[in-house]
Amino acid sequence: MARTYAGVLGYLAWVVVVLRGVKEGGATESVMLSAVVALFTLAAVGAVVGRLAAATVSESVRRQLAEEITARAGAVRSRAAG
Numbered sequence: 001m002a003r004t005y006a007g008v009l010g011y012l013a014w015v016v017v018v019l020r021g022v023k024e025g026g027a028t029e030s031v032m033l034s035a036v037v038a039l040f041t042l043a044a045v046g047a048v049v050g051r052l053a054a055a056t057v058s059e060s061v062r063r064q065l066a067e068e069i070t071a072r073a074g075a076v077r078s079r080a081a082g
Contacts, residue, residue, distance in 0.1 A: 001057075005050030010043030 017038045021031030 001054040002047045002050030005046035005053070006043040007046070009046030009049075010039045013038035013042035 014035045017035040018031060020026075021034065
């Protein structure tokens with residue numbers, strides 16, 4: 001998930017900066033330098049956000065699974081006792 005977020009945000013940043021440079025008529029070298037800096041910056045941010053998202057989803061799934069296992073174990077004990 002982290003690689004996906006990094007790739008999407010990095011590419012999006014690059015496209016936005018290049019389009020802004022084309023619209024404003026910026027020099028190719030400075031536009032490309034700014035686009036590459038934005039790409040790596042937003043890719044790093046995307047990687048962090050992606051790791052946080054993956055950890056959050058993983059923890060949520062673990063918690064739900066543990067709750068379901070506990071509930072089913074309680075139901076089995078109730079049937080055995082009853």
